[in-house]
Amino acid sequence: MNAIPEEFQIKTLLNQDTYLVNGELKKWEGQTSAVFSTISSTEKYEPTILGSIPFMGEKEAMEAVEAASKAYNNGQGLWPTMKVVDRIKCMENFVTQMKTTRTEVVKLLMWEIGKSLGDSEKEFDRTVEYIYDTIDSLKELNSRSSHFSKVQGINAMVRRGPLGVVLCLGPYNYPLNETFSLLIPALIMGNPVIFKPAKHGVLLISPLLEAFRSSFPAGAINIVYGRGREVASPIMKSGKVDILALIGNSKSAIALQDQHPNKNRLRLVLGLEAKNPAIILPDADLDLTIQECIAGSLSFNGQRCTALKVLYVHESIADEFNKRFAAKVDALSFGNPWDKSVFLTPLPEKEKPAYIQELIDDATSKGAKIINKKGGEHTENYIFPAVLFPINKEMRLYHEEQFGPVVPILSFKDIQEPLNDMAESNYGQQVSLFGKDIKTIAPLIDTLVNLVCRVNLNSSCQRGPDVFPFTGRKDSAVGTLSIHDALRSFSIRTFVASKDNEYNNAILQELLNSKESNFINTDYIL
Ligand code: G3H
Numbered sequence: 133m134n135a136i137p138e139e140f141q142i143k144t145l146l147n148q149d150t151y152l153v154n155g156e157l158k159k160w161e162g163q164t165s166a167v168f169s170t171i172s173s174t175e176k177y178e179p180t181i182l183g184s185i186p187f188m189g190e191k192e193a194m195e196a197v198e199a200a201s202k203a204y205n206n207g208q209g210l211w212p213t214m215k216v217v218d219r220i221k222c223m224e225n226f227v228t229q230m231k232t233t234r235t236e237v238v239k240l241l242m243w244e245i246g247k248s249l250g251d252s253e254k255e256f257d258r259t260v261e262y263i264y265d266t267i268d269s270l271k272e273l274n275s276r277s278s279h280f281s282k283v284q285g286i287n288a289m290v291r292r293g294p295l296g297v298v299l300c301l302g303p304y305n306y307p308l309n310e311t312f313s314l315l316i317p318a319l320i321m322g323n324p325v326i327f328k329p330a331k332h333g334v335l336l337i338s339p340l341l342e343a344f345r346s347s348f349p350a351g352a353i354n355i356v357y358g359r360g361r362e363v364a365s366p367i368m369k370s371g372k373v374d375i376l377a378l379i380g381n382s383k384s385a386i387a388l389q390d391q392h393p394n395k396n397r398l399r400l401v402l403g404l405e406a407k408n409p410a411i412i413l414p415d416a417d418l419d420l421t422i423q424e425c426i427a428g429s430l431s432f433n434g435q436r437c438t439a440l441k442v443l444y445v446h447e448s449i450a451d452e453f454n455k456r457f458a459a460k461v462d463a464l465s466f467g468n469p470w471d472k473s474v475f476l477t478p479l480p481e482k483e484k485p486a487y488i489q490e491l492i493d494d495a496t497s498k499g500a501k502i503i504n505k506k507g508g509e510h511t512e513n514y515i516f517p518a519v520l521f522p523i524n525k526e527m528r529l530y531h532e533e534q535f536g537p538v539v540p541i542l543s544f545k546d547i548q549e550p551l552n553d554m555a556e557s558n559y560g561q562q563v564s565l566f567g568k569d570i571k572t573i574a575p576l577i578d579t580l581v582n583l584v585c586r587v588n589l590n591s592s593c594q595r596g597p598d599v600f601p602f603t604g605r606k607d608s609a610v611g612t613l614s615i616h617d618a619l620r621s622f623s624i625r626t627f628v629a630s631k632d633n634e635y636n637n638a639i640l641q642e643l644l645n646s647k648e649s650n651f652i653n654t655d656y657i658l
Pocket residue numbers: 305306310435436437438593594595596
């Protein structure tokens with residue numbers, strides 16, 4: 133084991149003993165859960181204790197619901213009625229404070245979820261950029277709405293307004309970025325938010341609590357800790373949640389929706405599972421394809437919803453592809469997140485290596501072979517990526533979203549085979565298509581865009597840049613996220629209309645001149 137650089141060593145434990153509710157960081161005196169990293173800080177392997185978090189229950193969940201409902205106050209609260217320019221000021225204040233926490237948050241990202249130093253820094257910086265871009269996008273939205281339109285004798289000012297209380301649940305693989313890609317647009321559109329961090333990547337929120345507390349009015353943002361069952365369930369059962377914003381798996385999303393007493397009132401913004409395929413055509417540039425498939429399938433150990441989770445290789449090039457791909461996988465370096473040029477890093481879920489092993493055993497018992505030398509080698513917190521070929525539909529690996537370091541490969545003769553598989557699949561997020569001949573590619577693109585929501589040509593699948601729409605078909609998503617679309621997902625069109633006559637127009641004019649209304653005004657925010 134390489135020595136841990138001084139600046140990344142854990143010297144003191146972070147015991148998170150407050151939670152944010154109703155604008156106050158309240159002291160937590162109850163039960164706590166220890167937070168462990170699967171990364172060892174000693175020569176002989178043992179998980180490292182990082183600190184602890186509150187283990188909350190129904191009482192605190194309801195406290196957060198009450199705080200958020202009060203902040204919304206049936207649309208009459210300070211936050212939902214605040215001028216857009218003032219909400220933006222709160223967000224700017226938050227992001228200014230957030231930037232000062234970079235070193236601490238990056239260090240915790242590495243320890244809590246095993247993300248490499250470079251990727252952890254990227255996650256932090258991308259999130260800051262996301263917040264600034266969201267502010268700019270809201271300014272533009274506001275400017276475009278700041279006018280009256282006259283249609284059929286009616287003057288109307290149409291804007292987007294908040295919907296109410298948002299329950300926000302993010303995933304452990306991007307505990308900062310993906311969570312904030314929900315929380316920030318939800319909040320800035322005037323919705324009070326209840327946020328419960330994911331199962332891993334919880335302590336890294338601690339450095340941000342004070343920034344949240346001091347930047348937003350009481351109850352606009354509430355942060356609670358604990359398990360979904362104990363905390364998220366009572367929140368949903370209260371019937372006071374207007375938007376469920378979740379990036380995670382469909383099982384939890386369905387269970388939570390089902391607990392809401394008035395499902396018709398619940399808006400869903402969901403990013404769910406995917407099994408993105410790569411389709412590799414006979415004329416694909418193999419160097420480029422292999423490079424993209426490595427990044428696509430194994431960046432952050434395959435723990436990305438956008439990861440390539442199954443590779444379809446044309447049978448005419450399968451031998452060559454498999455040989456070269458397997459060698460490249462074996463050449464990937466495994467180490468701790470701060471190690472130089474590390475690519476594969478410890479898995480944060482201690483049960484993950486055993487699960488991946490089950491998938492491997494199932495596939496090999498049904499005829500697949502591990503085609504790389506190091507495939508399946510275990511260490512205490514890792515299982516080296518196994519490349520498995522040939523995969524078939526009898527195997528669990530074909531159906532299950534592995535979300536970890538294992539790469540299934542199938543070969544195909546006729547392009548209709550992967551297309552049919554995609555059509556039958558429960559998922560529909562993205563695909564990577566590798567090839568050159570436009571006569572083949574053109575009709576394929578025209579089909580693939582109707583099976584998924586992003587076709588990546590000679591490129592691995594990914595969410596970014598965040599200005600592009602991030603969504604999916606079937607069980608892969610509900611709603612669309614992007615800087616621009618997220619503002620829409622977390623708001624509803626609402627407007628003021630009045631018949632065009634002297635009496636009404638004089639009132640409207642007075643409203644505009646006086647700036648008494650936060651809604652009816654034509655101020656531009658530059
Ligand atoms: O977990 C899914 C993420 O949205 C993936 O984002 O493509 O930027 O890694 P990414």
